[in-house]
Amino acid sequence: MYNSSNIIDYVIEAWEKLQQQTPLVQCITNSVAANYAANVLLAAGASPAMIDNPFEAEAFTKISGALSINLGTPTTEQMQAIRISAKTAHENRIPWVLDPVGYGAVLKWRSDTVDELLQYHPSVIRGNASEISALAGSLSQSKGVDSTLKSDDMFQLAQGLLSKASCIAISGETDYILSTAMTCIVKIRGGSHLQPKITATGCALGALIAAYCAVAPIHLATIAAHVHFAIAGKLAYDQAQTVGSFNTMFMDYIHMMDANLIEQYACIELISDD
C-alpha cells in the first residue's frame, strides 16, 4: 500500500535511476515545445531525440526507452510518424505518453487522431482539465489550448479513461494522478502560478513523464515527473517572480534536483477515489 511517505521514497528511487540510466526518449512534439522540452529532459537527466518523421519513426521507437507524443502543432508527416511510433511502442512494450493538446470539438483533426491512438493503449495520458474532461466524453468549455476548468472540480471524470490508459495525469494549480495500479488518487501541489505564463511547460512535463517511464513503473514515473516539476517551480519562484528570470531558474532547479530537495519539498497527498 502506498502512503505519502513511501511514495516519496519511490520518487527518489525513480530520480536516481533517471540519473544512472539517462534513457533515450523519443519526443514527437510541437514547434513551440521542441527546444524547451529537449532542454528540460537534458537538465533532468534523460537523453531526448526529437525524431518526428514517418520514415525513421519505427526504427527509432524500437531503440527508445520511452516515447512522448504531443499534438500541439501537428503536420501531416508528424501525424504519420505519431501513428507509426505509437503502434511500434505498443507492440514492443515501450512506455509512451499521450498529450492531447487542444483536444475538443474545435480542433477536430488532432482530436480524431487522438481517438484513434487510444487503440495503442498509451501508458499515460496527460493534459489540463479541459483536455482530459473533453477526452473523457464530458462537456468542457475549452478556450483554445488552455484550460478554463478547475481540475479540482472534475478529476472524477478521468476515472473512465483508465480503461484506455494505465495512468491519467491532470495538471493545474494542483495536479491529480490516477492509475490502475493504485486505489487512491495522488494529489501533487507546488509549482508556481507563473508556470502557465510560460509556454510549453505542460508539453515539457509530458516529455519528462516519458523519461521517468523508461526507468520506473508507469504510475510512480508519472508521480515522480510531476513532483520534479512542482519542486523546481516552487524553488524557482522563491528566487524569481518574473517570467524571464523564473524560467531560467526553473531550468536550473530541474537540473539541480536531488534526493534532499525531493525529501524536503515534495508535496504529495493520497486521497480516496470514492
Added chain:
Amino acid sequence: MYNSSNIIDYVIEAWEKLQQQTPLVQCITNSVAANYAANVLLAAGASPAMIDNPFEAEAFTKISGALSINLGTPTTEQMQAIRISAKTAHENRIPWVLDPVGYGAVLKWRSDTVDELLQYHPSVIRGNASEISALAGSLSQSKGVDSTLKSDDMFQLAQGLLSKASCIAISGETDYILSTAMTCIVKIRGGSHLQPKITATGCALGALIAAYCAVAPIHLATIAAHVHFAIAGKLAYDQAQTVGSFNTMFMDYIHMMDANLIEQYACIELISDD
C-alpha cells in the same frame, strides 16, 4: 483628435483590456519565432495558440480574438493554413496582422503569397523598412530578412499601402505607424539597439499587435503593442547590456508592464504626414 498625451491614455486603456480579456490569438508563425512569440504573448497577457495546419485553420480562426500571420519559414501546409485563416478572418471581421518576412524579389514564393493575401485586407501590415518598401512597390536593397534601409528615409512609401490595410507599422530604431484612422504619423522611440541582435523580436511584435487588436481599435492596438515593446526593451537595457541577460530581462518587463510604466516611459510623437 489625437495628441501625444491622450494617445498614452488610449495605450493604457488597451493594455488594461488585454489583461482583463486575455484574448485567444492564433499565430501562424515560423520555426524560429514559435516559442518566443508564444512566451511574449503569455507574458503580455494574451492567450496564444500556434494552430498552423490547414485542417483546423478555419474552425480555429473563427473562435480566435485575432490572427497573426508571419511568413518567416513557410511550409506548403502552413501556406494552405495561412490562406484559409486570412480568408476566414476577413469574412468574420476578425482582426489579423500580416508580417511579410523577407518580402522581395529573391524570396518569390512567400512574396507572391503575400500579394495574394492582400485581397483579404489585413488589419495591420508590419515589417522593417526593406520589407514595407518592397511591398509598397519601391526598390529596396533587402539583404536577406534584415533591413538595410532607414525607416526615417522611406516611411512615406508606406502611405500607398493604406489602400491594402488599415494600418502600416514600420519597425526600426524608430518605429512609424500609419493608419487610415489618423491624419498624423505616429513615431515611437525607445527599445534598445540589442533588439535586432535577438532573433524573432519583430515576429513577436507582430503577434503582440494581433493580441492588442483583439481588444482595441486597430490603430491604437498597433501603437500600444509598439509602446509595450519599446518600454520593455528600454528598461531591460537599463539593467542588462548583453544579449542573453537582456533577453531574460526583456521578457520580465513585457510581463511587468503596467499603467505607471507606460505613463512614465512611453515615447510617442505625432507628426504630420504632409
Added chain:
Amino acid sequence: MYNSSNIIDYVIEAWEKLQQQTPLVQCITNSVAANYAANVLLAAGASPAMIDNPFEAEAFTKISGALSINLGTPTTEQMQAIRISAKTAHENRIPWVLDPVGYGAVLKWRSDTVDELLQYHPSVIRGNASEISALAGSLSQSKGVDSTLKSDDMFQLAQGLLSKASCIAISGETDYILSTAMTCIVKIRGGSHLQPKITATGCALGALIAAYCAVAPIHLATIAAHVHFAIAGKLAYDQAQTVGSFNTMFMDYIHMMDANLIEQYACIELISDD
C-alpha cells in the same frame, strides 16, 4: 606553417571580419535548434536566415555568404531544400557546412541523404565522434543523436573523410579539426561539461562554422568557430554552474567575444597526424 601562436592571430582576424561583414548565412536546421542557432549567429556577428523550403532555396543560397545544413528533424520539404541548396552552394562556390545529426544505421532516411549530399563536397563536415566515425564507415555505438565514443579514441578515422570534405570537425570534451589545408590536427579545449546538457549547442556550432566560412578560409573559419564557442563556454561556466543561468551567460559571452578574450583564453594545440 601554422603554430599555436599564429593560429590565434588568424582566429582574431576571422572574428574581426565577421564583425565587419555580418555575412548572410542560410541555415536549414531542425525544430529544436532554429531559434537557438539564429540567436548564436546574431550574437556572434552574423546575419542568419532560416530559409528551408524548396521553392526559395536556390535563389536564397545564391545570395548567401555561406550555408549550414543540419539534419536533426528533417521533413520531406526540408530534404528537397537541402538537396537544392547544397547543389547550388557547390556550383556557386559558396562554402557550406554539413551536420549529419544522428547519422548511423538506425536513422536511415537522413543517413542516405547525407551519403548523397557528399557529391556536393561540403566545405566542412562537423559532428560528434559517433556521427563522424559512422560516416567514416567505421562501426560506432551510436545512442540516438548523442555521442558515446570519446573523440580521443577515434579521430584518426576522420582522415578518410577528407576526400569528401575540405575540413572535418569532431566535437566533444576536446574538439579535433582536420583539414586538407593543414598537415597537423588541431585540438581545441575549453567549453564546459554543461554544454552537452543544453540542446542544440552542436547544431548552433555548425551554423557558426558556416558564418566564419563566409569571411575566412575554411580551415581557419572552422577553428575560429570552435574557439569562439569554447571560450564562451568556459567564461560562462566561470560565472554560472547550472544549465539555465549558464545558457544565458553563454549567449552573453558569444556576443562579448573580442580580440583580447581570444588572445587570453584560446586553448589550441597542434598535433602531428602521423
